[in-house]
Amino acid sequence: MAAQNQSAHELLSAMLNKPLYVALRKPGNLARMPQLLEAHLHWMIAAERRGELFASGPFTDDTSAPGSLGGLSIVRAASASHARELLSCDPFVKEGVVTIEVKKWLLMEGGFSVAVRLSDQSARLL
Template structure:
C-alpha cells in the first residue's frame, strides 16, 4: 500500500497544482440582467485584461436562457477573500443579479491547444 501512495504522491507533485478560486454564480434578481448585461460584460473583459479572470460563463441547457441556471467564474487570487473582493465590483454581483459561493480549487490536469494561422491571421482555441 505504501508503494502505491508514494507513486500517487509522485504523480501529484508533477501536476500543475495551481490554486485558483471558483465562484459558483447562483441566480438572484435576473429581471435586471438586460439593463446590466453590457456593464457586466465590460467588467469581465477588463478583469480578463487585468489577468484576474481565468475563465467564466453561464450554465445552459436547451430550455433556459443563459444565466437562468447560474454560472461559474474562475479567478486568479491569493485567497477566497481576495477572490470575493475582485468579484464584488462585477455589476451583476453588486446589483444582486447573482450571488456567489467562492471555493478554492487546485488546477491539476487538463490541456488546451491554440492554432495560429499566419496566412489569414486567424487563431482558434481548442
C-alpha cells in the same frame, strides 16, 4: 501498498497544483439582467485583460435562457477574500443579479490546444 502511495505522491507532485478561486454564481434578481448585461460584459472583459479572470460563463440547458441557471467564474486571486473583493465589482454581483459562493480550487490536470495561423494572424482554441 507503499509503492502505490509513493507513485500517487509522485504523480500529484508533478501536476500543476495551481490555486485558483471558483465562484459559483447563483441566480438572484434576474429581472435586472438585461439592463446590466452590457456593463457586466465590459467588466468581465476588463478582468480578463487584467489577468484576473481565468474562465467564466453561464450554465445552460436546452430550455433556459443563458444565466437563468447561474454560472461559474474562475479567478486568479491571492485568497478567497481577495476573489470575493474582485468579483464584488462585477455589476451582476454588485446589483444582486447573482450571488456568489467562492471556493479555493487546485488546477491539477487537463489541457487545451491552440491553432495559430500566421497567414491571417488568427488563433483559436481546439
